[in-house]
Amino acid sequence: MTMSVKELNGVGPKKAELLKKLNIETVDDLLAYYPRTYQDRTNVARIIELKDGEEALISGRVTRSVLTGNPYRKPTLHLLVDDGSGVPLEVLFFNGKWLASAFKIGEEYTFFGKAEVRFGKYTMLHPEYSRGDAEGTDAVLPIYPLTEGLRQSDLRKWVKEALKALDPEKEYLPEALVKEYGLCPYGYAVQNIHFPKDRKRFAESKYRLIFDELLMLQIGLLYLREGEQSETGIAFPGSVRVDEFVSALPYALTGAQNRVVSEIIKDMESQKPMSRLVQGDVGSGKTAVAEIALFKAVKSGYQGAMMAPTEILAKQHFAEMKRIFEPFGINVGFLGGNLTAAKRREVLAGLADGETDIIVGTHALVQPDVKFANVGLVITDEQHRFGVNQRRLLTEKGDSPDMLVMTATPIPRTLAVILYGDLDISIIDELPPGRQKIITKAVNEKGRIKAYELMRSEVESGRQCYIVAPLIEDSENYEVRSAESIYEEVKAGFPKLKVELLHGAMKQAEKDEIMGRFVSGETQVLVSTVVIEVGVNVPNASVMIIENSERFGLAQLHQLRGRTGRGKYQSYCVLVLGSDGEIAKERAKIMCESSDGFYISEQDLRLRGPGEIFGTRQHGLPDMRLADLAKHTKILAVSGKAAKEVLSGDSGLKKPENALLAGEVKKVFGGKLSIQI
Numbered sequence: 091m092t093m094s095v096k097e098l099n100g101v102g103p104k105k106a107e108l109l110k111k112l113n114i115e116t117v118d119d120l121l122a123y124y125p126r127t128y129q130d131r132t133n134v135a136r137i138i139e140l141k142d143g144e145e146a147l148i149s150g151r152v153t154r155s156v157l158t159g160n161p162y163r164k165p166t167l168h169l170l171v172d173d174g175s176g177v178p179l180e181v182l183f184f185n186g187k188w189l190a191s192a193f194k195i196g197e198e199y200t201f202f203g204k205a206e207v208r209f210g211k212y213t214m215l216h217p218e219y220s221r222g223d224a225e226g227t228d229a230v231l232p233i234y235p236l237t238e239g240l241r242q243s244d245l246r247k248w249v250k251e252a253l254k255a256l257d258p259e260k261e262y263l264p265e266a267l268v269k270e271y272g273l274c275p276y277g278y279a280v281q282n283i284h285f286p287k288d289r290k291r292f293a294e295s296k297y298r299l300i301f302d303e304l305l306m307l308q309i310g311l312l313y314l315r316e317g318e319q320s321e322t323g324i325a326f327p328g329s330v331r332v333d334e335f336v337s338a339l340p341y342a343l344t345g346a347q348n349r350v351v352s353e354i355i356k357d358m359e360s361q362k363p364m365s366r367l368v369q370g371d372v373g374s375g376k377t378a379v380a381e382i383a384l385f386k387a388v389k390s391g392y393q394g395a396m397m398a399p400t401e402i403l404a405k406q407h408f409a410e411m412k413r414i415f416e417p418f419g420i421n422v423g424f425l426g427g428n429l430t431a432a433k434r435r436e437v438l439a440g441l442a443d444g445e446t447d448i449i450v451g452t453h454a455l456v457q458p459d460v461k462f463a464n465v466g467l468v469i470t471d472e473q474h475r476f477g478v479n480q481r482r483l484l485t486e487k488g489d490s491p492d493m494l495v496m497t498a499t500p501i502p503r504t505l506a507v508i509l510y511g512d513l514d515i516s517i518i519d520e521l522p523p524g525r526q527k528i529i530t531k532a533v534n535e536k537g538r539i540k541a542y543e544l545m546r547s548e549v550e551s552g553r554q555c556y557i558v559a560p561l562i563e564d565s566e567n568y569e570v571r572s573a574e575s576i577y578e579e580v581k582a583g584f585p586k587l588k589v590e591l592l593h594g595a596m597k598q599a600e601k602d603e604i605m606g607r608f609v610s611g612e613t614q615v616l617v618s619t620v621v622i623e624v625g626v627n628v629p630n631a632s633v634m635i636i637e638n639s640e641r642f643g644l645a646q647l648h649q650l651r652g653r654t655g656r657g658k659y660q661s662y663c664v665l666v667l668g669s670d671g672e673i674a675k676e677r678a679k680i681m682c683e684s685s686d687g688f689y690i691s692e693q694d695l696r697l698r699g700p701g702e703i704f705g706t707r708q709h710g711l712p713d714m715r716l717a718d719l720a721k722h723t724k725i726l727a728v729s730g731k732a733a734k735e736v737l738s739g740d741s742g743l744k745k746p747e748n749a750l751l752a753g754e755v756k757k758v759f760g761g762k763l764s765i766q767i
């Protein structure tokens with residue numbers, strides 16, 4: 091049923107455009123657009139009973155409706171609702187002008203949302219709403235994520251219409267599998283996820299759909315993995331030693347670095363292609379480990395490649411490697427996204443004829459026209475930033491080269507299995523000696539002055555400072571301080587300091603210049619968005635101020651904090667909280683108490699769920715609509731078993747009973763993975 095949504099009653103070109111914003115173009119897309127939550131209509135609360143922070147359904151008359159605002163702000167719609175409780179409920183819709191006509195004074199409406207109760211005032215911000223009994227008799231109503239201009243009632247109506255045309259017995263999984271795993275039919279599950287008839291049917295349906303998502307995911311990944319294994323790789327000779335390189339480093343390796351290096355060397359010397367993940371906290375010295383492996387590869391007569399997730403980081407690795415490798419007669423090249431055509435040709439030629447021994451770059455390295463003479467080792471730095479596919483494309487540049495991936499993000503076991511499959515894992519669990527703990531403090535708006543005083547005094551004694559903000563410029567929609575406005579403030583407030591602004595919307599060349607001036611010490615204070623998050627190394631920087639720190643994930647805050655404390659100076663991190671919510675405070679507390687990346691990331695997973703942390707989208711993994719990789723570990727295991735069973739009897743999904751399933755897997759993964767079914 092790939093019918094366009096325009097075939098549905100009431101979907102004209104305008105509504106179709108809005109639906110497209112939600113990635114809904116066909117009736118199938120609409121059916122796969124699952125509710126965010128549900129409203130239980132048998133459970134109407136009274137305004138006077140509302141509790142702060144809890145979701146509730148209120149039914150009452152609108153007694154007042156006004157738009158307020160000034161010419162610079164989009165107007166807010168204020169409603170007062172009376173349900174006979176004796177106290178009114180105030181309902182607010184920011185930017186709500188388009189909604190004003192939906193409410194008529196004196197009419198009954200229902201509102202569903204989170205209540206705020208402060209000093210006897212009852213408020214709901216952007217609740218779901220519907221008029222009187224316009225929604226029929228369903229006891230439970232779905233609530234969909236919306237976009238401006240669409241109403242819950244619209245979506246409900248269209249979904250209902252689409253469901254009418256759906257056969258409740260519809261199925262695409264092979265019959266045997268449905269039986270073995272006790273699944274309800276697909277059509278039935280879709281019906282009951284939108285309009286559940288009762289709890290039991292809802293539970294069965296949700297289970298079935300989560301099972302499906304995790305099954306597809308694992309079938310797709312098993313496919314990929316099969317390609318990655320098997321072949322024999324390069325056995326780098328044991329006679330090629332790395333000692334001369336190690337002793338040329340300006341420091342002695344830590345015990346953990348030594349251990350990981352020997353694990354890597356052992357893999358390199360074996361015939362089997364290495365697939366190893368190196369996990370090590372921020373600042374644990376992963377780069378040196380990578381360099382040693384590269385040295386071994388080059389001295390054995392092969393080329394090496396290192397891919398980093400950002401231009402800034404790739405450039406920094408390049409500069410360091412050039413300096414450290416050139417005395418050994420090793421040529422290091424750079425390939426980024428915006429080289430001139432002539433320069434790019436030159437770099438590609440050097441790679442193809444073997445003149446370049448080591449290439450450092452961004453994902454520009456995986457473009458089809460990049461050819462190596464004989465690449466023997468490929469490394470991806472900060473792996474969590476790349477898709478499964480990019481890692482694979484890089485290894486395909488050689489004839490089964492050894493592969494090393496490095497990450498500072500510790501990955502919980504369940505996710506590691508999915509993201510990295512059967513990679514071997516090495517852990518650098520020790521920081522180089524002499525590192526001082528970064529003193530971390532959380533302050534509110536008032537404490538900011540002190541943070542800036544700290545910045546001034548540190549800069550006066552020769553250090554440098556980062557200030558990070560979540561947004562580039564001010565936005566009406568968020569009450570968050572932007573990098574631009576902070577930059578203006580700091581410049582005006584501290585005219586003697588050399589301050590620069592860096593953000594993601596700048597041209598690459600400009601970013602590089604600004605970063606270059608910070609690395610060289612010319613710039614003292616760098617105000618930026620998270621572009622500096624990963625890997626950047628400026629040992630002289632001793633202060634990190636993070637504005638609206640509640641907007642960042644813990645793992646990200648840990649990464650940001652790790653930009654300081656990289657040299658011999660005592661360093662400081664100040665989290666400026668723009669919210670006094672409980673979760674914000676709890677997160678800040680974790681940061682202040684712990685400097686252990688593994689612990690922090692576990693807490694992050696607990697507080698936020700895995701989707702946001704790992705940004706599954708960036709991994710090239712399909713979107714999870716209902717499944718939660720951290721929560722649904724049991725279903726993950728069961729569906730994993732099912733995935734293996736399906737493929738073991740029919741590795742190409744060619745049998746007729748698997749035809750529909752094959753189509754579905756392909757659809758789910760789209761062009762994201764090179765799956766040939």
Ligand code: ADP
Nearest residue numbers: 341342343344372373374375376377378522627
């Ligand atoms: P990360 O693991 O976060 O990528 P880096 O490789 O960038 O960390 O190393 C962080 C800093 O520590 C660098 O300045 C590096 O030169 C230094 N470093 C690495 N290993 C050691 C060591 N064994 N002793 C002292 N300093 C080290």
Ligand code: MG
Nearest residue numbers: 376377471625
């Ligand atoms: Mg690094």
